[in-house]
Amino acid sequence: MSEPVLEIEDVDAGFGASQILFGINLAVAQGEIAGVLGLNGAGKSVTMKVIAGLIPAWKGAVRLNGRDITGLAPEQRVGLGLGHVPQGRQVFPELTVEENLRLGAYTLRRRDKSRYAPSLAATWERFPKLYERRRQAAGTMSGGEQAALAVARALINEPTVVLVDEPSAGLAPLIVRDVFDTLKQVATTGVTMILVEQNVAAALQLVDTVTLLQTGTVAWHGPLAELDRSMLATRLGIGRMLGPSTAAAANKRAVKKKAVPEKKPAAKKAAPAKKVAAKKTVPQKAAATKKAAPRKRAT
Ligand SMILES: Nc1ncnc2c1ncn2[C@@H]1O[C@H](COP(=O)(O)OP(=O)(O)OP(=O)(O)O)[C@@H](O)[C@H]1O
Numbered sequence: 001m002s003e004p005v006l007e008i009e010d011v012d013a014g015f016g017a018s019q020i021l022f023g024i025n026l027a028v029a030q031g032e033i034a035g036v037l038g039l040n041g042a043g044k045s046v047t048m049k050v051i052a053g054l055i056p057a058w059k060g061a062v063r064l065n066g067r068d069i070t071g072l073a074p075e076q077r078v079g080l081g082l083g084h085v086p087q088g089r090q091v092f093p094e095l096t097v098e099e100n101l102r103l104g105a106y107t108l109r110r111r112d113k114s115r116y117a118p119s120l121a122a123t124w125e126r127f128p129k130l131y132e133r134r135r136q137a138a139g140t141m142s143g144g145e146q147a148a149l150a151v152a153r154a155l156i157n158e159p160t161v162v163l164v165d166e167p168s169a170g171l172a173p174l175i176v177r178d179v180f181d182t183l184k185q186v187a188t189t190g191v192t193m194i195l196v197e198q199n200v201a202a203a204l205q206l207v208d209t210v211t212l213l214q215t216g217t218v219a220w221h222g223p224l225a226e227l228d229r230s231m232l233a234t235r236l237g238i239g240r241m242l243g244p245s246t247a248a249a250a251n252k253r254a255v256k257k258k259a260v261p262e263k264k265p266a267a268k269k270a271a272p273a274k275k276v277a278a279k280k281t282v283p284q285k286a287a288a289t290k291k292a293a294p295r296k297r298a299t
């Protein structure tokens, strides 16, 4: 990979006596969407917060564009081009859409006041529905609209890397598609992204790489094309919910996806094979992962 835009090296973190992350490594290349998957409590959000500077790393390093940002405050990281769409969105419910954006753009305004107006105009252009609702209290908007606002609030600072934590949570499938279309569009502008998702099928249609977190460690990492879906399904306990094959999903990303009904037959056919494949592939991958981890650290 060319010089990673964002790199996490051998990071430990936790709370008090309780260690949550154990030697996390992750490197994301320019323009890439890195998917971070894992069960509840695996440490996905803690990883995102360590990158954002909201939780300190006990050990290891976080680098943005080659610069060590491990000791920097969250707002300094925002100033260097890091955006964070937190889990649960956390918009200010009593403030209007525009006030939320203005607060989100605090760092940008402080750095260069003149950049706020054009950035806000670009936001309205990208999110016309938010423009329509700019005077509405954020808390009175639908979940999908709040999700869009949370993404817009991060983008208004013109980040080069955005951390997006479970954007689809609680949203109806059609709205999830809208949110994911927005993220995909953002990625095409060259913004690098780390995407944490519980909606694995949706995430796999968007991401370039997958990092599977298990109890605070990287259990698997690699490009989407090398992902063993049976292994992933087994580790995440989601059986046959994964839908089309990896190749089909990758294809869908490359072309423009339309054929939603194709999913079902593909999933049904794939299901029996998965069980057989799972027995064979899981130990292999697990072994490969254990071996691969120290190698990564060495690079
Ligand atoms: N502020 C905190 N204080 C103490 N423990 C915490 C805190 N935040 C998270 N944890 C613990 O860290 C572990 C990992 O939490 P994290 O939020 O990263 O999970 P996650 O992978 O994002 O899960 P989910 O999919 O449910 O969001 C959990 O055991 C959680 O209880």
Ligand SMILES: [Mg+2]
Residues within 6 Å of the ligand: 044, 045, 046, 087, 165
């Ligand atoms: Mg989380």
